[in-house]
Amino acid sequence: MTVIDQKRIARNTLMLYFRMGVIMLINFYTSRLVLKVLGADDFGLYTAVGGLVIAFAFIRSTLSSASNRYFAYELGRNRYDELHKLFCLNVTIFIILAAIVLVLAETAGLWFLYNKVSFFPERRGAVGWVYQFTIIALVFNLVSTPYLSLIFANEKMHVVAYSSIIETVLKLIIVFLLVRTTMDKLVLYSGLMALITIGISLFYIFYCTLFYRESRFRFYWNKAKFREISEYIGWNTIGALADMGRTQGLNLLLNMFFGTAVNAARGIAYQVYVNINGFIVNFSEAFKPQITKSYANNEKEGMMKLVFQSSKFSYFLLFILILPVFLETPIILDIWLVDVPEHTVILCRLMLITALISSTHVPMATAVRATGDIKWYQIFVCGALLLPLPVSYIILKMGYGTPALVYIIDLIAAAVAQIMRFVIMVVQMKMNFREYAGQVLLPTAIVSLISAIIPVALVLNMDAGITRFIVVTLTSFLTTAVAVYTLGLTVTERKHILETIKLKSKISG
Numbered sequence: 001m002t003v004i005d006q007k008r009i010a011r012n013t014l015m016l017y018f019r020m021g022v023i024m025l026i027n028f029y030t031s032r033l034v035l036k037v038l039g040a041d042d043f044g045l046y047t048a049v050g051g052l053v054i055a056f057a058f059i060r061s062t063l064s065s066a067s068n069r070y071f072a073y074e075l076g077r078n079r080y081d082e083l084h085k086l087f088c089l090n091v092t093i094f095i096i097l098a099a100i101v102l103v104l105a106e107t108a109g110l111w112f113l114y115n116k117v118s119f120f121p122e123r124r125g126a127v128g129w130v131y132q133f134t135i136i137a138l139v140f141n142l143v144s145t146p147y148l149s150l151i152f153a154n155e156k157m158h159v160v161a162y163s164s165i166i167e168t169v170l171k172l173i174i175v176f177l178l179v180r181t182t183m184d185k186l187v188l189y190s191g192l193m194a195l196i197t198i199g200i201s202l203f204y205i206f207y208c209t210l211f212y213r214e215s216r217f218r219f220y221w222n223k224a225k226f227r228e229i230s231e232y233i234g235w236n237t238i239g240a241l242a243d244m245g246r247t248q249g250l251n252l253l254l255n256m257f258f259g260t261a262v263n264a265a266r267g268i269a270y271q272v273y274v275n276i277n278g279f280i281v282n283f284s285e286a287f288k289p290q291i292t293k294s295y296a297n298n299e300k301e302g303m304m305k306l307v308f309q310s311s312k313f314s315y316f317l318l319f320i321l322i323l324p325v326f327l328e329t330p331i332i333l334d335i336w337l338v339d340v341p342e343h344t345v346i347l348c349r350l351m352l353i354t355a356l357i358s359s360t361h362v363p364m365a366t367a368v369r370a371t372g373d374i375k376w377y378q379i380f381v382c383g384a385l386l387l388p389l390p391v392s393y394i395i396l397k398m399g400y401g402t403p404a405l406v407y408i409i410d411l412i413a414a415a416v417a418q419i420m421r422f423v424i425m426v427v428q429m430k431m432n433f434r435e436y437a438g439q440v441l442l443p444t445a446i447v448s449l450i451s452a453i454i455p456v457a458l459v460l461n462m463d464a465g466i467t468r469f470i471v472v473t474l475t476s477f478l479t480t481a482v483a484v485y486t487l488g489l490t491v492t493e494r495k496h497i498l499e500t501i502k503l504k505s506k507i508s509g
Contacts, residue, residue, distance in 0.1 A: 026168045033175040034189070042123075042186045046130060046267075066090070066233050067149035069292055069369050075153055076293030080214055086229075088220035090146040093229065098142040105135045116256065123186075130190040137197035144201035147208040150215055155289050163203055170196050228372075235378045242382035246413075249389045250406055257396045262343060262403050268333070269347035276321050277355045280314050284362040291363065295370035304431065307367050308439045309493075311360040315444045316484050318359045322352050323452060324476035327459050331469045343403045350407040354414045360440065364421045367429055377424045384417040447488040451480040 038046065067090045074083040113131055114124075151159055174192045178185045208215035247270075254262045287310045294303035325332060329348050333340045368377045388410040395401040395409075425431040455476045462468040485494065 026172050030168075030172045030175055033172075034178075037175060037178045038185055038189065046186060046190065064145045064149055066229060066236060067094075067146045068152055068288065069232070069372070070229065071149055071153035072289040072292035073296045073370070075289070076296030084214035084216075085220050085222065086225070087146055087150060087214050088217055089222060089225060089229065090149075091143075091217050092219065092221070093226070093233070094142050094145050098139045101142065102135065102139055105138075109135075116252070126184055126186050129184075129187045133190045133194040137194035140198045140201040144204045147204040147215060150208050150212060151204065153289055154212070159207060163200055167196055167200050232372060232374065235374045238378040238382040242385035246385055246388065246410060250392060250410060253389070253392055253396060253406065254403055257401070258403060261341060265341035265343040265403070266347055268337065268341060268344050269351050272325070272348050273351040273355055276318070276325065276352065279321060280318050280355075280359055280362065284310070284314070284366070287363070288366045291366045292370040295367070303367060303370070304429075307363040307431075308436060310363040311436075312440045312443060312488070314362065315356070315359045315440075316447065316480075316488055318356060319444075319448060319451070320477060320480040320484070322356055323455060323480060324473040326352050327455055327472055327476070328469045331464060331466070335469075346404045347407055350404065350411055354407070354411045357411070357414045357418055360444075361418060361421055364425050368424060371428075373428070376428065377421075380420040380424065381417050384413055384420055387416075388413045443488045447480070447483045450487060451476070451483045454479050 070086050070090070071083060074080075074086060110131070113127065148160070171193065174189065174196070177192070178189055181188055209217075251263060251266055251270075254266055287306060291303055291306055291310075294300075294306065326349055329345050333344055333348070365377070368374055388406070391409055392401065392406045395405065422433065422436075425436075426433050455472050458468065458472050458475060462471070
């Protein structure tokens with residue numbers, strides 16, 4: 001197998017897209033039922049209280065990139081003994097991290113929960129249960145992180161796909177149970193959600209222990225390697241803080257200044273954002289190990305080619321989904337939900353634009369992380385992403401802000417962060433910006449403009465309703481697909497797609 005295995009990337013992408021498609025459909029239906037069963041206030045309360053602990057979970061998701069990088073790097077060099085040592089060291093580090101997070105959550109987090117989060121006094125007991133259940137789930141999530149990273153490094157995406165689908169189906173079953181119970185629905189919902197998270201975490205641990213010898217944990221300590229990984233993790237912590245500020249930090253600000261009703265609107269908008277953006281997250285998992293392995297084998301030219309290709313495809317894959325959703329957000333929300341909370345439409349649209357702006361960042365971030373030198377990347381990029389939190393707080397405190405303005409500021413910060421990424425790639429990775437502009441920025445801009453002309457014209461000239469929604473959605477998919485194929489792809493890429501389609505047709509026949 002060559003270092004850059006295009007067939008494996010394509011196969012893993014299809015598997016993860018299948019997973020994401022199923023999950024998205026179930027999640028949208030589940031969110032509708034949860035909002036209906038819990039009610040707007042309890043749903044908003046769950047997103048706000050759970051958000052405190054989810055903020056710590058962002059630390060987990062960001063720091064897992066350390067495990068991903070080191071495991072993929074050693075696999076790229078076929079050094080399995082070293083991989084085993086690194087795995088054991090990573091497990092030890094994440095156990096320590098879980099203990100630290102647990103202490104912080106039960107002290108500072110608990111104080112913030114009862115002193116800063118807005119909720120009705122009679123729901124104090126329920127709030128406490130929700131918080132504790134989520135903490136328990138988070139601890140299991142943290143400990144299982146190296147095991148999940150090992151699965152990704154070995155590019156066994158079908159394992160993640162099937163387990164994620166099972167997890168999502170179980171969450172749907174929970175909602176049906178809520179309808180029939182006489183217990184406090186918010187407490188029961190949070191408890192069962194935590195139980196599912198614990199079960200999936202244990203599955204990853206058992207799977208790796210069964211199939212990968214290098215995952216058999218034994219205590220291993222290497223001071224020099226611990227210092228190297230800890231330094232990498234330390235700089236990644238800045239990224240975790242930026243994610244925390246952009247997501248749950250802004251969510252808590254909305255709670256402090258506007259109450260749980262706006263948290264419900266933000267929760268719905270965030271569901272749309274997460275599910276659509278999830279397609280890019282899944283696509284990125286297919287190519288990230290290949291980028292790191294290419295760097296480990298000193299194939300810098302091949303790595304940069306993969307960065308360019310994956311950046312362009314990431315944008316196209318997201319744009320084809322976002323265009324119809326952005327144009328028809330009101331009707332989609334009306335169909336999806338029983339009652340649409342105020343501010344949901346504008347928050348949803350702002351988040352979708354932000355996702356599109358950031359859609360090409362993962363390949364660049366992966367390339368920088370492959371080097372292990374992430375100091376300046378984290379300082380400049382994550383510094384930009386943290387700005388919305390203090391800026392929004394000041395504006396809201398002065399009495400001038402609105403929920404929409406908070407996410408407009410976040411959108412601007414995302415654009416600034418993207419500029420910072422370009423600068424880091426040019427300076428640190430010696431990326432040819434002219435080549436990047438020609439191969440990524442220009443085709444994505446042309447495709448976006450051409451694709452949107454007819455759908456926008458339809459929206460302006462047709463009455464809102466189901467008919468327009470169907471016509472605009474189908475037209476958006478068609479115009480985007482044609483524009484991507486004719487204007488967004490190179491001759492080689494088009495040829496490769498045609499060959500893949502012919503091969504699939506022969507297999508099916």
